[in-house]
Amino acid sequence: MKIKSTNLLIALTLLLSFWSFNVKAQKAKATSFYPNLEFKMSKVQEPVIPKNSVNIKDFGAVNGGYVLNTKAFADAIDAVAKKGGGKVIIPPGIWLTGPIILKSNIELHAETGALIKFSTDKSLYPIIETSFEGLNTWRCISPIYGKNLENVAFTGNGVWDGSGEAWRQVKKSKLTDDQWKKFVASGGVLNDKKDSWYPSEQYLKGSKGADQNVRLDLKTKEQFEEIHDFLRPAMVSIQNSKRVLFDGPVFQNSPSWNLHPLMIEDLIVRNVTVRNPWYSQNGDGLDVESCKNVLIENSSFDVGDDAICIKSGKDKDGRDRGIACENIIVRNNIVYHGHGGVTVGSEMSGGVKNLHVSNCTFMGTDVGLRFKSTRGRGGIVENIFISDIFMTDIPSQAISFDLYYGGKSIAETLAEGGTPVKNKMMAVNDETPQFKNISIRNVTIAGAYQAVFLQGLPEMNLENIEISNLTAKAENGFSIIDANGIKISNIKLDIKKPTVFEIYNGKNMSFKDVEFESTSEKAISINGEVSQNIQFVSTPTSDFAKKTSIGENVPKGAVKF
Known part of the structure; x- marks a missing residue:
């Protein structure tokens, strides 16, 4: 018995040693793929596609853009799927189709010269239960749709076009006179003010009472069917899947969002061009939602709303889902x-x-860099590392943190007077959003309305944000409101307005190696009764004490030079 016990102990010791070695090896492996990354992240896995291949022409696809090829696409996908997966080749030509339903282990390869044009016949897109703008709702099925898949790839240099012009509302203010006349002449309807065009009466009906494009008051499928035209989908929707790749194609002209990966583990977006008309309502480029292990690189975006968006659900639906968006690398991209x-x-x-x-x-x-939320969202945004960003001709705020987001673009908000400063403190609960532990360094801003705007909530300040090595030319400098633990260092500012820094209710803030030309006595303006521990380190050429205006409500000793 003693020998057996000894042998068992040795075996357990060896097993534990082996397990410990494996854990250490896995940890080492997790950091070795991206050595300059600020957090541990294993290599993003690419899809594994079998070597089989088919051509849509072999299944009756007709070039020209006048014959509907929905069945040819479906048959080609089915044929290769029955072999365990493979490549579906889309050759040069114009290929009209309805929705394409994806399957596992499939690569859609659009060759150079291929244009896949989705039909404008909305009856081809039935409504399904899905998630849109972070909420559980009903929506028309996406032109490209897949759920619960593994190993999906979009390759080649062809073009995927969502025919978004048939789906979207258009505002007159965003068009030239000639463009507006063409929209009106094409059919559709106008609103009462005659300043917005809708594709149909059904769309206009659906838009009334909508909360940012979602009807929260409707509950049944039948109710949603009555506003079918309003339920415009994302062009590419892939949900709850693993190993998804976009590499090479152009994705354009989407009904709403362009690419929407939702709950994907191992997602790669590289070498793609994503574009929409600049006037396209909700024409986002890429919305990465509740995904894990993501690589977005070497791509360009020119769209009608946010370009590269990181999301994880909205309000209670997002909190109930409880899936963060995490481990994301965004590098070497251009946004127009x-x-x-x-x-x-x-x-x-x-x-x-x-x-x-x-x-x-x-x-x-x-x-440029946009962080936004509002009371009611909940959720925590943390461990964000941003570096080597280059911006030119930014019409509004180059760097923006806004915890009072109301659904409008910053340009629209500024036109209405800007985001108001509110000092009413609310109770902190699971609906309170939190942004913390964010580093922004090596940034060049060559022209902007405002360099930096940071606004938290009175009850939940922006926390631990470091901005360093920033050079900016802008009309306005920094606005910092309800923020705690802000560190600003090595900043060179060319600001048109005499007031360069506006600080309201700032806490535990430091400003070091900051240069600007303003000689105004209010170059730095500090207000707010809960302000505390704000430190400025003067330079040999600038005495900040002589350039600072401190409000009467600021506690004595809160500002130090």
């Missing part, structure tokens, strides 16, 4: 027009953590 270059929120109720953004260029983008 868009409401935000890289955006977090506002649907972030499941949380966002471990996000790395680097070497991205924003040219003429409404906002």
Whole structure:
């Protein structure tokens, strides 16, 4: 018995040693793939596609854009799926089709010269239970749709076109006179003010009473069917799946969002072009929602709303889902027009953590780095690392944190007077959003309305945000409101307005190696009765004490030089 016990002990010891070695090896492996990353992240896995291949022409597909090829696409996918998966080749040509339903182990390869054009016949898109704008609802099925899949890829250099012009509302203010006349002449209906065009009377009916494009008052499928035209889908919707790749194609002209990966583990988006008309309502580029292990690189975006968006559900539906968006690398991308270059929120109720953004260029983008939420969302956004960002001609705020997001673009908000400063404190609960532990460094802003806007909530301040090595030319400098633990260092500012820093209810803040030209006595303006421990380190050429205006309600000794 003693020998057996000894042998058992040795075996257990060896087993534990082996297990410990494996754990250490896995940890080492988790950091070895992305050595310069600020957090541990294993390599994003690519889909594994069998070597089989078929061509849609072999299943009766007709080139020209006048014959509906829905069945040919479905038959080609079924044929290769029966072999265990493989590549579906879409050759050069114009291929009209209805919805394409994806299956596991499938690669859709659109060759150079291929244009896949989705039909404008809305009856081809039945409504299904899904998630849209972070909420559980009914929506028309997406032109490209898949759920509960493994190993899905979009490759080649062809073009996927969602025929979004047949689905979207258009505002007159966003069009030239000639464009507006063409929309009106094409059919559809106008609203009472004659300043917005709708594709149909049914769409206009559906839009009334909608909360940011979702009808919260409707409950049954039958009720949603009555506003079918209003329920415009994302162009590509892939849900609850593993190992999804977008590599090479152009995705354009979507009914609403363009690419919407939802609850994907191991997602790669690279070498793609995503574009929509700049006037396209809710024409987001890429909305990564509740995904884990994500790589977004070497791509370009030119869209009608936010370009690269990180999300995790909205309000109670998002909190009930409880799936964060985590382990995300965004690098080497270009954004042209868009409401935000890289955006977090506002649907972030499941949380966002471990996000790395680097070497991205924003040219003429409404906002460069955009963080947004509001009371009611809940969720925590944390461990965000942003570096080497280059921006030119930003019409509004280059860097923006807004915890009072109301559904409008920043340009629209500014036109209405800006985001108000509110000092009414609410109770903290699971509906209170939180943004913390964020590093932004090595940023160049060559032209903007405002360099940096940081606004938290009185009851939940923005917390631990570091901005360093920033050079900015802008009309306005920094606005910092309800923020705690802000560190600003090595900043060079060319600001047109005499007031460069506006601080309201700031706590535990430090400003070091900050340069600006304003000689105004109010170059730095500090207000707020809960302000505390705000420190400025003057430079040899600038005595900040002589350039600072401190409000009467600021506690004595709260500001130090």
